[in-house]
Amino acid sequence: MAAVILTGIPGSGKTTVLGKALELLKERGVSYGHVVYGTVMFEFAKEKGLVSDRDALRSLPPETQREIQLAAAERIGSMGVSGNIIVDTHCTVKTPKGFIPGLPKAVLERIKPSQIILVETDPKEIIARRTGDTSRKRDAESAADLSLHQSLNRSFAAAYALQVGASVTVVLNRQGKLSEAARELAEVLDWTS
Numbered sequence: 001m002a003a004v005i006l007t008g009i010p011g012s013g014k015t016t017v018l019g020k021a022l023e024l025l026k027e028r029g030v031s032y033g034h035v036v037y038g039t040v041m042f043e044f045a046k047e048k049g050l051v052s053d054r055d056a057l058r059s060l061p062p063e064t065q066r067e068i069q070l071a072a073a074e075r076i077g078s079m080g081v082s083g084n085i086i087v088d089t090h091c092t093v094k095t096p097k098g099f100i101p102g103l104p105k106a107v108l109e110r111i112k113p114s115q116i117i118l119v120e121t122d123p124k125e126i127i128a129r130r131t132g133d134t135s136r137k138r139d140a141e142s143a144a145d146l147s148l149h150q151s152l153n154r155s156f157a158a159a160y161a162l163q164v165g166a167s168v169t170v171v172l173n174r175q176g177k178l179s180e181a182a183r184e185l186a187e188v189l190d191w192t193s
Contacts, residue, residue: 002084002192003111004032005103005166007091007157008119009149011126011133013173013181015088017119020182021189030084030190037089037102040072058093062100065093069102073110086189087111091118091153091160099152103160113166115192116157117185121173123147 008014015036022032042054045068051057057065076087090102103111123146141149154170161168169188173181 002115003113004084004086004115004117004189004192005111005113005160006086006088006117006119007102007153008121008173009090009126009146009153011129011146012119012121012150013129013178014119017171017173017178017181017185018086018088020178021185024182024186025189028186028190032084032086032189034086034088035076037072037076037087040075041068044068044071044075058095062095062097065095065100066104069104070106073107077110084189084192087113091116091156092149094149099149101156101160103156105163108160108164112164113160115169115188116161116166117169117171117188118150118153118157119171119173119181119185120150120153122175123150125175 006014006018018034022034025032038054038057041057042051045051045057045060050060050064050068057068060068092099093102123143126146127141127143154168157168160166171181171185171188
């Protein structure tokens with residue numbers, strides 16, 4: 001079984017790129033299970049009465065967020081998934097008190113990824129995508145804020161990789177180049193499986 005972490009800041013297009021990459025892999029006979037870490041966290045927090053919508057997770061105290069992260073890792077680990085799995089998540093989480101790790105050591109130890117893949121895009125494109133997405137309540141961020149967030153993600157991904165012996169890959173999702181990004185991601189996932 002190969003566990004892969006797929007990460008990118010909101011608006012980078014990671015889930016869209018992944019969907020296209022999984023289609024390409026299916027044509028090759030390669031399959032991956034897919035779990036969205038934030039959804040598992042939200043389900044747990046909602047059951048506990050802590051939040052009513054997913055975006056409210058970011059406003060919880062950091063210690064509560066860490067507890068929810070660990071509970072979600074336990075759930076993902078107990079899903080009994082056999083074969084390859086992609087965990088779609090965030091490398092870092094921006095909170096009112098700063099950035100916290102999206103994948104603390106205890107979470108990494110439970111998932112044991114062999115690969116960490118970051119999907120990145122130009123900050124101006126992220127702003128445009130977020131502006132068009134009215135389904136979420138996102139914090140307003142400048143291009144400089146988004147550049148910092150992507151830079152921190154690279155640093156955190158390297159630190160995570162050191163802890164578990166994973167490799168790190170960056171896939172660029174340029175405007176109008178979705179097919180190119182999906183092919184690149186599919187190649188990495190095919191190699192990892």
